[in-house]
Amino acid sequence: MSEFFERNVEVIQQRWPALAVRLLVEDASLLQADLVEGLGSTLSINGIQLTSRHDRTREARLQADSLPIDSPVVHAYGTGLGDLQIELLQRAGLERLYVHILNGAVFALVLQLLDQQQWLSDPRVELLYAGDLTEIKLPYFALPSELVLADDFNAKIRDRLISETHLTFNNREFDPQSPEIIECLQASLSRVQTDHDVAELFGSRPGREVFVIATGPSLEQHFDTLRAIRNQAERPLFICVDTAYRPLLAHGIRPDVVVSIDQRISARHLPPEGTTDITLVYMPMLDPLVLEAWQGPRYAGYSASPIYQQLRAQLPRGELYVGGSVIHPAADLAVKMGAAQITLFGADFAFPGDKTHAGWNDGDLGPQLGAAKHWVLDGHGQRIKTQLNFRSYLCELERFIAGHPQVRFYNSSRAGAMIAGTVFHPEFAS
Template sequence: MPATILPKNFEVISRRWPDLFDVLMATNENTVNVDVVESTLTINGIQLTSSYDRVAEAQLQIKQIPSHSNEATIYGPALGDTATLLLQNKALRKLYVVILNKAIFIHSLQAIEDMQWLEDKRTQLLLATKNSEISVPFCVNPAELKLADNDGEQLADKVQIELNYDFVNKTHQQRQKHQCDPIQDNLAFVKQDADISTLPKATHSEIFIAAAGPTLEKHLNYLALHQPFIIAVDASVRVLLERDIIPNIVVSIDYTAYQFFKDINPQLLENTTLVYFPNIESQVLTYWPGPRLCSYSPTPMYKELIDKYPKIQLYCAGSVVHPAIDLAVYLQAKTIVLLGTDFAFTYNQSHAKTNNKTKASHELALGNAQESVINGYGERIPTMASLKSYLRELERYILKHPKVNFKNGSLDGAYIEGTTLWNN
């Protein structure tokens, strides 16, 4: 329609950001359920802002931006209160406002007749895209993190991870008190065991990662028949061995890891190499019948060991899947096939099942899954905040390794950006 008859907010956007305007006009705004409640909107039952005092809420959020900042970013414009307040700061030269849900933004533009912050020359309006990264300093309209659309969800998760960083770091520091005892107990192993530099580079251009997600079960027949080069995470070992699948390498990093090997005949693993971090439960190292190799992650917990006993480090962002994949990259795999890397409660279960289907010590009840994530079919499936964090960090890792072909064995688990489907 002609710009002259557009409502004020839409006219401004069409004039200042014509490409973004075209995207908004192509968006189906009816993908969300919207109600007006006092001075705010509820989206799918979630209040977009405070209905009691929107300005007070916005003032609280913008405290995340130092007053001397020349630039700032807002994730989720909501009803524009944070943008309006930030633009009152004369020191600010650029304000980036990132749209996390296009349909919600359209409703906001219709709810507030004249959003003057859109006219401010310092404002830059942006759409969240896949692989968008966080800009600092930033503030957030919190409801939008929960309400992000498919294009904005990945960035919303990264923002949430950043917001959680101090809390998670403090939690890890508390846990380290329990993890330092195994490190001291394992010093003799750390001193004598070599590192991954002694491993021959893979003669197989294709390396399989056997994680412990439920979709691993779909690939057991293939693995048993073809016996490819497998790097397994510790929690998947029992499932593999029950099908006579012997992994080439097992990666274990958890200070409670012995539960994964308890009651397994060690002779089954005598030709399998264990790659471990020093905080692993000591019983695993005394149990292990095959070669052992020590590695570190770049964490302060290992700083003294890294200085005293230098070893090749492996990437880790909370999940054992990360160092397993980084090891495959270190071994110069051209293609990495991810099996069981679900990052979700696929089929409403947390882990692949053993033959006898009895509940394993590491399995989690579905009630732990308070979040959701998109699977390879575009469907929402249950997950946990920690699993989403591991997923997003893996996607960042994949983006940094464009020469490696990453394939995902199943569409049933969480969709992993940067992977293509592996067909066996």
């Protein structure tokens, strides 16, 4: 033990004894640590610089300036080398600084190498592991280096932080003033006027069991089972997302309801033949050609997006939750129809078996396997390839599930991402 480590840990043991026990078993020896020098110096962990190597203090000041100056409570995600914490604690109006550890081994290593007593001893500081809480806290600053280095225990919070940080950028395509969006909504107007209101479906299946079927690769494990269940007289309601429709049909499985929200969905994804007895639930961004061709009942609804604000005032319709993916309104529809139990199929949010989707070739639906530079934990607790937007969709589904404790959610597979709030289905999840 270094002299720094003993003094740092002594403070932590006095203030947060339970956390100190956890820190003492963190294995910093597994990290590749190097000193990186420039105009100043910093620590590099596994090739990632924790801070600037030129001017750590100036960098910390810039980071602190991104947070509201008058906020009495601030959250820092990642411990870094202590620079941000020291900068924030200079604020006279700061009453509480929560410091959330994103990588326990990295923090343990820093405690060995540098004196951190100044901020650890400040009575305004509260220290905790990020993963001890299920949701992020605002306002916050997340150290970019530790978003990359976050360990498995804190990965769920890392995903929420990245999703929140990217929110404005991701929403740039959904400007209500965009000529393309205005044109698309106008093209669907006549159909929205004459089609059913999705609210007519709300409460129509009280206490029912519902299967919500997405297009993740693990869906392929369940085609035979789903076909057998679909042919039973007494069975769950089958709700599928648009891209799962064709793969289901190819295996002799006809869903009861298809949900679609995306203008990029075409007849290639939703062939209209033989759809007389299949309900289409859609939002007005859907291609009008798809709507015109659909033979079965059509129900229109909106999300909370500003792009529907004017249309909502003109033609009131029921609302479904959208968090970036079509799986969100599909799950919300099941809940609003009255489902007591929902089993998710193909809700992988990752690329198990090095595939992107069930029933489609690599790149057919957008993402290619080669672009997968990120990871989530699967149902076995192992890291599995994914991409950033999938992690964001997963975060939003988990938030949705947490907001509906009256419904029991099952996950049908351990191959895809672990979904907080779900239980692995005893019959389907292997």
